[in-house]
Amino acid sequence: MRILVTGGAGYIGSVVTEELINAGHQAVVYDNLSYGHREAVHPSAAFVKGDLLDTETLQGVLREHAIEAVMHTAAFALVGESVTHPAKYYQNNLVGGLSLLNAMRECGVKRLVFSSTCATYGEPAKVPIDESLPNNPTNPYGESKLAFERALKWFEGAYGLRYASLRYFNAAGATERCGEMHDPETHLIPLVLQTAAGVREEVQIFGDDYPTRDGTCVRDYIHIVDLARAHILALGILDERSAWLHGARSDRHGARDHRSGNQDPHSASSSRRSCSADCQFREDKTRAGLGTKASGSASHHSIRVELVAEESARIRGMICSSRPQSYNSYGHHLPLAGHRV
Numbered sequence: 001m002r003i004l005v006t007g008g009a010g011y012i013g014s015v016v017t018e019e020l021i022n023a024g025h026q027a028v029v030y031d032n033l034s035y036g037h038r039e040a041v042h043p044s045a046a047f048v049k050g051d052l053l054d055t056e057t058l059q060g061v062l063r064e065h066a067i068e069a070v071m072h073t074a075a076f077a078l079v080g081e082s083v084t085h086p087a088k089y090y091q092n093n094l095v096g097g098l099s100l101l102n103a104m105r106e107c108g109v110k111r112l113v114f115s116s117t118c119a120t121y122g123e124p125a126k127v128p129i130d131e132s133l134p135n136n137p138t139n140p141y142g143e144s145k146l147a148f149e150r151a152l153k154w155f156e157g158a159y160g161l162r163y164a165s166l167r168y169f170n171a172a173g174a175t176e177r178c179g180e181m182h183d184p185e186t187h188l189i190p191l192v193l194q195t196a197a198g199v200r201e202e203v204q205i206f207g208d209d210y211p212t213r214d215g216t217c218v219r220d221y222i223h224i225v226d227l228a229r230a231h232i233l234a235l236g237i238l239d240e241r242s243a244w245l246h247g248a249r250s251d252r253h254g255a256r257d258h259r260s261g262n263q264d265p266h267s268a269s270s271s272r273r274s275c276s277a278d279c280q281f282r283e284d285k286t287r288a289g290l291g292t293k294a295s296g297s298a299s300h301h302s303i304r305v306e307l308v309a310e311e312s313a314r315i316r317g318m319i320c321s322s323r324p325q326s327y328n329s330y331g332h333h334l335p336l337a338g339h340r341v
């Protein structure tokens with residue numbers, strides 16, 4: 001199939017592109033490089049530098065490449081920034097998304113897989129979260145993604161769009177070719193690894209008074225390769241139906257704050273109340289819907305921040321002894337690259 005990947009120069013889009021190409025598809029990457037990297041675009045993919053808001057250019061690309069489906073991963077995704085600058089998030093994630101939908105409608109492209117987020121749920125009424133829970137975002141990032149999801153439903157009814165919306169939480173990991181390289185860095189795993197590697201002095205953990213066992217947030221993680229393959233599997237069901245699907249869980253961590261007085265290279269900061277305390281999924285519907293389970297590329301273990309202190313030496317050793325394929329295509333060591341929600 002000929003597939004447009006919006007945001008294909010970013011972390012998730014670049015790996016989705018790689019997996020599409022591995023699966024025998026033709027990929028065209030559409031990215032304005034506001035956060036992405038030209039080097040991250042797979043060499044077998046065509047690349048167009050363009051903005052979601054530029055409907056005309058999008059239409060030209062859809063027609064020129066006879067695109068049959070779109071993987072929509074382009075968005076702004078910094079939760080904190082979305083609170084201080086909501087206009088930026090609505091403009092890019094919602095207005096930009098509508099521009100894409102209009103271009104698709106104009107060109108008769110009817111399949112879309114959307115990289116959504118479980119931030120649509122906000123503070124969940126229960127965990128693990130399942131698809132029946134109400135959406136109630138607690139920040140403009142989640143709101144902007146949910147608003148776009150809602151438009152999808154109406155475009156389906158009126159224009160015959162088929163879509164899948166993947167509401168996953170934190171992606172982590174890398175392929176041999178590509179990994180994470182975000183600026184600024186806000187995600188826990190790369191921050192922990194940077195700290196263990198001595199690049200950072202400490203890890204900040206937001207909040208120690210959440211209503212969880214140890215007062216810190218609990219989050220699910222999914223390996224980037226599992227996630228990319230889930231996008232492709234979701235595309236495969238679109239001829240039958242549209243779907244909302246959770247991120248298939250492949251990992252989980254609890255972030256625990258050890259108070260001062262020990263050698264832990266982390267500090268507690270006030271919590272970000274735009275983030276929920278506990279966000280874990282029930283993944284059975286996703287697995288059933290996609291007809292699969294996690295690829296096994298991810299290791300199934302809990303990651304706790306306390307490990308930073310206990311195992312930093314060991315982690316450092318691992319990083320130092322890594323072989324060259326642990327470096328991404330930009331020549332950076334993969335675990336040191338950035339990552340955002």
Ligand SMILES: NC(=O)c1ccc[n+]([C@@H]2O[C@H](COP(=O)([O-])OP(=O)(O)OC[C@H]3O[C@@H](n4cnc5c(N)ncnc54)[C@H](O)[C@@H]3O)[C@@H](O)[C@H]2O)c1
Binds near residue numbers: 092
């Ligand atoms: N990274 C995660 O853990 C995570 C978790 C849940 C959901 N998501 C969602 O996945 C998607 C991708 O996340 P990511 O981590 O790869 O982010 P990223 O910043 O690495 O990638 C986004 C890409 O989109 C591009 N882009 C942004 N706005 C654009 C525009 N208007 N026109 C063209 N290109 C534009 C950027 O240049 C960048 O290359 C986002 O939609 C995000 O909401 C990510």
